[in-house]
Amino acid sequence: MSxxxxxxxRTVHQGTVVSRADFRAFYTWRTWLFGWLVRLLCQVxxxxxxxVLVGDPEYTRYIVLGAAVTVCVAEAMLAVSSTCWxxxxxxxxxxxxxxxxxxxxxxxxxxxxxxxxxATTSVALLVLPPFFxxxxxxxxxxxxxxxxxxxxxxxxxxxxxxxSVALVFxxxxxxxxxxxxxxxxxxxxxMVPVEYWPAxxxxxxxxxxxxxxxxxxxxxxxxxxxxxxxxxxxWMLLAAVCWLAAALSSFRWIFSRARxxxxxxx
Amino acid sequence: xxxxxxxxxxxxGFQVRTMxxxxxxYYTLATIPMTTAVLLSMMLYSGRTDLASYAVVAxxxxxxxxxxxxxAGEMIADDRKNGxxxxxxxxxxxxxxxxxxRLCxxxxxxxxxxxxxxxxxxxxxxxxxxxxxxxxxxLAALATALATAAxxxxxxxxxxxxxxxxxxxxxxxxxxxxLSGVVVPLAxxxxxxxxxxxxxxxxxxxDLFRDALTPGPVEHTAARLAAVLLLGALALAFGTHTxxxxxxxARAEGSxxxx
Numbered sequence: 001m002s003x004x005x006x007x008x009x010r011t012v013h014q015g016t017v018v019s020r021a022d023f024r025a026f027y028t029w030r031t032w033l034f035g036w037l038v039r040l041l042c043q044v045x046x047x048x049x050x051x052v053l054v055g056d057p058e059y060t061r062y063i064v065l066g067a068a069v070t071v072c073v074a075e076a077m078l079a080v081s082s083t084c085w086x087x088x089x090x091x092x093x094x095x096x097x098x099x100x101x102x103x104x105x106x107x108x109x110x111x112x113x114x115x116x117x118x119a120t121t122s123v124a125l126l127v128l129p130p131f132f133x134x135x136x137x138x139x140x141x142x143x144x145x146x147x148x149x150x151x152x153x154x155x156x157x158x159x160x161x162x163x164s165v166a167l168v169f170x171x172x173x174x175x176x177x178x179x180x181x182x183x184x185x186x187x188x189x190x191m192v193p194v195e196y197w198p199a200x201x202x203x204x205x206x207x208x209x210x211x212x213x214x215x216x217x218x219x220x221x222x223x224x225x226x227x228x229x230x231x232x233x234x235w236m237l238l239a240a241v242c243w244l245a246a247a248l249s250s251f252r253w254i255f256s257r258a259r260x261x262x263x264x265x266x
Numbered sequence: 267x268x269x270x271x272x273x274x275x276x277x278x279g280f281q282v283r284t285m286x287x288x289x290x291x292y293y294t295l296a297t298i299p300m301t302t303a304v305l306l307s308m309m310l311y312s313g314r315t316d317l318a319s320y321a322v323v324a325x326x327x328x329x330x331x332x333x334x335x336x337x338a339g340e341m342i343a344d345d346r347k348n349g350x351x352x353x354x355x356x357x358x359x360x361x362x363x364x365x366x367x368r369l370c371x372x373x374x375x376x377x378x379x380x381x382x383x384x385x386x387x388x389x390x391x392x393x394x395x396x397x398x399x400x401x402x403x404x405l406a407a408l409a410t411a412l413a414t415a416a417x418x419x420x421x422x423x424x425x426x427x428x429x430x431x432x433x434x435x436x437x438x439x440x441x442x443x444x445l446s447g448v449v450v451p452l453a454x455x456x457x458x459x460x461x462x463x464x465x466x467x468x469x470x471x472x473d474l475f476r477d478a479l480t481p482g483p484v485e486h487t488a489a490r491l492a493a494v495l496l497l498g499a500l501a502l503a504f505g506t507h508t509x510x511x512x513x514x515x516a517r518a519e520g521s522x523x524x525x
Contacts, residue, residue, distance in 0.1 A: 045444055050449060056312055178296055192308060
């Protein structure tokens with residue numbers, strides 16, 4: 001058992017080496033701070049001002065929390081693209097031939113996005129909502145950051161399954177990532193309650209980790225009992241484990257097929 | 267003037283032909299139904315059906331600007347990758363006119379974008395948008411598309427002259443959507459945020475689009491159209507000047523391969 005864990009840890013670590021190198025090539029601290037973070041904060045303000053437009057301060061507070069939490073969806077979804085970068089880097093053949101578990105490698109390979117999204121989402125939640133009347137008490141801050149971290153990681157687990165599909169259609173990686181990200185934002189309860197949508201959509205939405213993460217953040221803000229917040233976080237983790245298991249199976253199947261028919265090497 | 271017109275015609279024709287098979291085209295259009303659904307659900311949930319047309323205008327303008335950023339950023343890089351850049355620079359046509367022509371061709375993406383937004387509002391939410399002022403609508407669409415292509419030409423010139431500035435390609439979308447009031451008119455923003463927005467052609471275009479879809483009279487149409495076109499013309503002049511100056515220097519120093 002400990003051998004299995006050590007192998008998984010080593011594989012994830014090897015993925016994170018690529019992840020760190022990619023992130024450094026992508027951003028400097030200046031472009032991350034003044035480019036990427038500012039863009040995401042503008043995204044939260046963009047949606048929040050709709051609440052101002054419709055003239056409902058209570059609804060504005062609802063939107064600003066939803067828009068801030070879904071920042072992590074937009075960022076985690078970048079893993080769909082970065083999973084496909086090995087196609088262009090010429091390393092796909094080596095990965096296909098490698099004896100490591102491809103799913104765990106890809107888990108580590110794009111970890112830069114959930115790591116970055118913990119920072120961006122936390123900043124979005126702590127800085128912007130107070131301008132719209134949401135007040136955090138000091139003891140809520142560490143709980144909030146913890147919930148954000150779990151939401152980012154859980155959403156990343158969901159993204160990995162989508163990324164495994166994009167690996168087969170690498171030219172469509174950005175389209176796949178954007179459509180999924182937008183769909184999740186539509187039904188996640190970020191801008192309108194999940195109950196607004198038809199019943200089948202509400203049921204499907206329960207499979208999305210961010211739905212539970214966002215609900216937990218709203219409960220925390222409303223001062224709900226700890227057990228209610230923890231229960232939603234638990235549902236989120238359960239959903240994340242299911243998505244991760246599906247993603248690992250998907251990567252394993254795609255790579256075992258590629259080893260026999262060379263399908264990833266075209 | 268003749269080389270500019272030739273460049274414009276060649277560029278727009280080439281762009282229309284290549285766009286149909288470009289993934290970037292579908293990238294721009296792919297999220298329109300979801301953006302419309304998010305914005306329209308917010309309007310309808312809050313009981314403001316009178317604002318439903320805002321949720322159709324915004325995704326169309328967002329698609330225009332997204333296409334401008336994507337194509338302005340990728341155009342020169344693609345020319346370089348495909349070995350066309352040196353040939354284009356050596357040819358007698360005006361490079362800025364060629365780029366402007368190509369970006370004007372790219373603006374045709376706004377037609378399916380508007381169609382997708384209208385169809386989503388109608389088919390999913392049962393809210394069919396009425397164009398109350400069709401002439402204003404068509405003129406606003408033309409002026410905004412031209413100004414977008416002109417602004418994208420300026421960005422394209424900036425991306426060639428300062429490759430490091432390409433980082434703005436990923437970051438300019440949301441700040442511009444917010445500051446130009448594509449969904450929330452600038453009148454709802456505080457003055458310090460609304461003032462810079464008035465320098466963006468998109469804010470004047472967005473107001474005109476919204477007015478064209480509302481039953482009341484549209485005021486100062488000519489002046490507002492002129493504001494869109496003037497801001498576009500200024501951007502085009504900046505883009506042409508920057509591109510020409512950079513290419514003159516690149517020719518003299520033989521540094522084009524570093525683009």
